Amino acid sequence: MAPPQRILFPPENIRMDWQQSQRAGAGLHNLDNTCYLNAVLQCLTYTPPLANYLLSREHSQSCRLHGFCMMCRMEAHVNKVLHSSGSVIQPWVITSVLTKIGEHFELGMQEDAHEFLRFTVSAMQGACLSGFSDLDISSQSTTVVHQIFGGFLRSRVTCLSCKAVSDSYEAFLDVPLDIKAASSVTAALEDFVGPEQLDGENCFHCSQCDQMAAASKSFTIHRVPRVLTLCLKRFEGLTGRKISKDVEYPEYLDLRPYTSQTAGEPLLYSLYAVLVHSGASCHGGHYFCYVKASNGLWYEMDDTSVVLHDINKVLRQQAYLLFYVR
Ligand SMILES: [Zn+2]
Ligand SMILES: [Zn+2]
Secondary structure (H helix, E strand, O other), rough: OOOOOOOOOOHHHHOOOOOOOOOOEEOOOOOOOOHHHHHHHHHHHOOEEEEEEEHHHHHHHOOOOOOOOOHHHHHHHHHHHHOOOEEEEHHHHOOHHHHHHHHOOOOOOOOHHHHHHHHHHHHHHHHHHHHOOOOOOHHHHHOOHHHHHOEEEEEEEEOOOOOOEEEEEEEEOOOEOOOOOOOOOOHHHHHHHHOEEEOOOEEEEEEEOEEEEEEEEEEEEEEOOOEEEEEEEEOOOOOOOOOOOOOOOOOOEEHHEEEEOOOOOOOOOEEEEEEEEEEEEOOOOOOEEEEEEOOOEEEEEEEOEEEEOOHHHHHOEEEEEEEEEO
């Protein structure tokens, strides 16, 4: 992978550990079906490197964006939440720009939390990239947002007749996991990196032996993110029907076995947020989450309600999104 031509945010300025220790901040009013948005915002608010950056207000001090800026919005929201412990606030800083985050989002409609997360992080990334044009992919991944949430996947295709290998890389902001066959996140990650056979109609053209050949294709995490977001694919494509099954997930996860370089020190991640969907399909139901505050304690965040819980309850949920930090 080509090195970046430009570094937009110095990596040494990303602080992974909380800079202060306090109990959980405010709960969030549900403004007409906004539980999906509340749950996602709460997970982002307790993402230590993002919160540290937003609490410093470094972004708004140098922001040159006129009009809508998702980083300024998140900075205002996170500061308000974390400085209003014990109370409940209205997330209007975010809901008032819902259609700017994603054109199709409509206040009052139930939306998919994972989709909202994707659009929110992309809008933050967009704000960090504004003012820069013609940046190469590598440089685009040096924003503070991409350095926190982003990683790179390697896709490797191996020709089965001549053994030639061809690699390509793509940036990711989260890892989607198929859970139909897996009963744990580690099993789903093994499936994710497991080889897939390309043959018959799916043969690929090998440039080495210059023919259509059967091949094997596999993904590995090539550059690990500082914050790993896993999405358990609970909703079936067309119907939106939900796969309601228990999928185990650990408090500490070693990502090393799923990377391009499986030899080496463990790459340990620690769980800090779990987003849960309750209900039978993606068209309805309710979202809430569990987050670990800077005091190290876990809280259940369910719209206005903020309640202390222990880790054993956190680990026994039908999780939809899992957030881990290095
Ligand atoms: Zn801004
Ligand atoms: Zn070949």
